[in-house]
Amino acid sequence: MANNPTPTDAPGTGDTAASGAPKAGKGAPTPTRAEREAARKRPLVPNDRKEAARQARQQAAESRERARVGMAAGDERYLPMRDRGPQKKYVRDYVDARFSIGEVLIPVMFLVIILTFIPSYEVQTIGIFALWGFFLVSVVDVVILGVVLRRKLAAKFGAEKVEKVRWYAAMRALQLRPLRLPKPMVKRGQYPA
Incomplete structure (x- = not known):
C-alpha cells in the first residue's frame, strides 16, 4: 500500500546510504521560543x-x-496620481511641444501691475484692457487645445480610454515652461506620435 513504506522506500536506504556517506544532522538542538525571542530583541529606544x-x-x-x-x-x-498614465504623458508631451499664449500670461500680468504704478490714467486703463484681452485669448487657446487633444487621444487610445484631460492640459499650458513639473521631456515642435 501507499501508506506502508517498502524496504526500498525506507529513509537511509537511498543513494546516500549506498555511497557510504555518513548522515549529517543539524549539529545543534532547536532553539527554544524564548531563545529565539531573546536573539531578536532590540531596544525600543536607541542608545x-x-x-x-x-x-x-x-x-x-x-x-x-x-x-x-x-x-x-x-x-x-x-509622480502624483494626477500625472500618471500614458494619456497624461501624451498630454504633457503635446502641451510642451507647442507654444501656448498662456505661457506668457504671468509676465504680462506682472507688466500690468507695474503699469498701474504710473500715474497716467490712460496708461493704466490700456494696461487693464490689454490684460483682459490677453486673458480672453488665453482662454480661447486653451479651449482649442482641449478639443484638439481630446480628438488626438481618442484616435490614439480609443474613445473609451480618454480620461478628462482638458483641465490638466489647460493648467499645464498656462504655466511658464521652466516651472512645469514634471519637466518638459520634448522640445518645441517635437509632437508625440
Missing part, C-alpha cells in the same frame, strides 16, 4: 537618541530628494 534622530532625518531627506528628482524626470513611480 543614542540624537544619532538615531539624525539618521532618520538623513534617510527622510534622501528619500525626498529621490522623489523630487524622479518627479522632475517624469518617473512614473514618483
Whole structure:
C-alpha cells in the first residue's frame, strides 16, 4: 500500500546510504521560543537618541530628494496620481511641444501691475484692457487645445480610454515652461506620435 513504506522506500536506504556517506544532522538542538525571542530583541529606544534622530532625518531627506528628482524626470513611480498614465504623458508631451499664449500670461500680468504704478490714467486703463484681452485669448487657446487633444487621444487610445484631460492640459499650458513639473521631456515642435 501507499501508506506502508517498502524496504526500498525506507529513509537511509537511498543513494546516500549506498555511497557510504555518513548522515549529517543539524549539529545543534532547536532553539527554544524564548531563545529565539531573546536573539531578536532590540531596544525600543536607541542608545543614542540624537544619532538615531539624525539618521532618520538623513534617510527622510534622501528619500525626498529621490522623489523630487524622479518627479522632475517624469518617473512614473514618483509622480502624483494626477500625472500618471500614458494619456497624461501624451498630454504633457503635446502641451510642451507647442507654444501656448498662456505661457506668457504671468509676465504680462506682472507688466500690468507695474503699469498701474504710473500715474497716467490712460496708461493704466490700456494696461487693464490689454490684460483682459490677453486673458480672453488665453482662454480661447486653451479651449482649442482641449478639443484638439481630446480628438488626438481618442484616435490614439480609443474613445473609451480618454480620461478628462482638458483641465490638466489647460493648467499645464498656462504655466511658464521652466516651472512645469514634471519637466518638459520634448522640445518645441517635437509632437508625440
